[in-house]
Amino acid sequence: MLDFAVVLEPDNLKLYGEGLLTTVKLLVISLACGLAASVPLAVLRVSSNRLASLPVWGFTYVIRGTPMLLQLYLIYYGLSQFALVRESAAWALLSDAWFCAMLALAINTCAYTTEMLAGALRATSHGEIEAARSMGMNRFTLYRRVLLPSALRRSLPAYSNEVVMMLHATSLASTVTLLDITGAADRLYSTYYMPFEPFIAAALFYLALTWLIVRLFRRFERRYLAYLAPRTH
């Protein structure tokens, strides 16, 4: 028998509310940082200069090749073992569970988004590039006016997927003491020994957030990918 009365108690709803806020904050900030860093990295990644592309390849390979939980543990519990780190100026940030979770999430989304954008950059049609060259654009202008806007637009559908995956990845924050949606469910689970109701409630929150994200991106795609849509008249 499922009994959701416990979940609906004001105190517990408040716990979920705080969890929701934590989740959204983690998601938005890490996505913003990750995306901002991934644009220049993607440009380096497609560079014909190996000195520029190889380090970026190494970064995305390592981050995409290891589980995020492991990265988070290394950042949060691992680094704190070294007195050198604890005495450094960076400790002010690294001692904070918030910062560690955000760092791990941002690094992750940055690596995936970099590869995604690099793929879109490589897939730019040669005609567009030739046209830009024939207009006399230098490389910087070419990237700014043609390559990047086009690649960013074409990455939108894949990026919406990335955002949804990141939403789910934020649940790892509960393993480093943060009380996100999963953390809130965890607390109720361990307080009332009910395995189903608290997690089903958490799942509903995630589903609602996913629905919002998907709606938002559909709107973006309609606006920014209109030029690729089949003609309707």
Add this chain to the structure above:
Amino acid sequence: MKKITLLAALVASGLAHAADPIRIGVDATYEPFAYKSADGKLVGFDIDMANALCAQMKAKCVFVEQEWKGIIPALNAKKYDAIVSSMSITEERKKAVDFTSKYYHTPSRLIARAGSVSGTPDSLKGKRVGVLKASTQEKYALKYYQPAGATVVPYNSTQQAYLDMAAGRLDATVADSVEGSTGFLKKPEGKGYAFVGPVLKDEAIFGHGAGIAVRKGDDALRNNFNKAIVDVRKNGTYKKVNDKYFAFDAYGE
């Protein structure tokens, strides 16, 4: 041929069923009660005591490891038959499981850097207090320290809380006095830390000592454990296990 093999398999499984071992759930991150030795073996007071009780009941026991916060739900999901993992007998847990009588009783205390706080709830205002998720210590901290302005920080194991104490992310932690002493204070990382304030008292939260939890209504197993606890107290086996770990009688009065 196939039919014969199937029949043999059925008979074999039937026999195996007759001698089903008692599966015991344990969270092996709780030194000196239940933890892993350097070579990865389950060791500790809980483990030795469970083995002694099983020997007394002439039963075969196997241990199943489980993270603390899910230890009661997993019992009720029949992942194992009993919990011998330093679980305090509390009214709240009694709603979910049945308990044997206690097999030991040690109090909880506050651990902090020596001289940093007095240990009263007010002295923890603005401080970060680490606790094990789903523990009696978490309940205590949420009831007394959080209203006084402390931040209660939940961990999946006490070991993680001790790591964060040593790293300086926590100002204090609430722990079982014996586990906190062996698991942290006596280790190199625990240097400079000490128990602060008196032994924590709240019977509604801490209950009456640690008991063995079984599924609700599993009276046969509960009674067998109860009888075995009385027997090992009498025949000296308890004292033998106790003295291996403690200089005092962990059974309490």
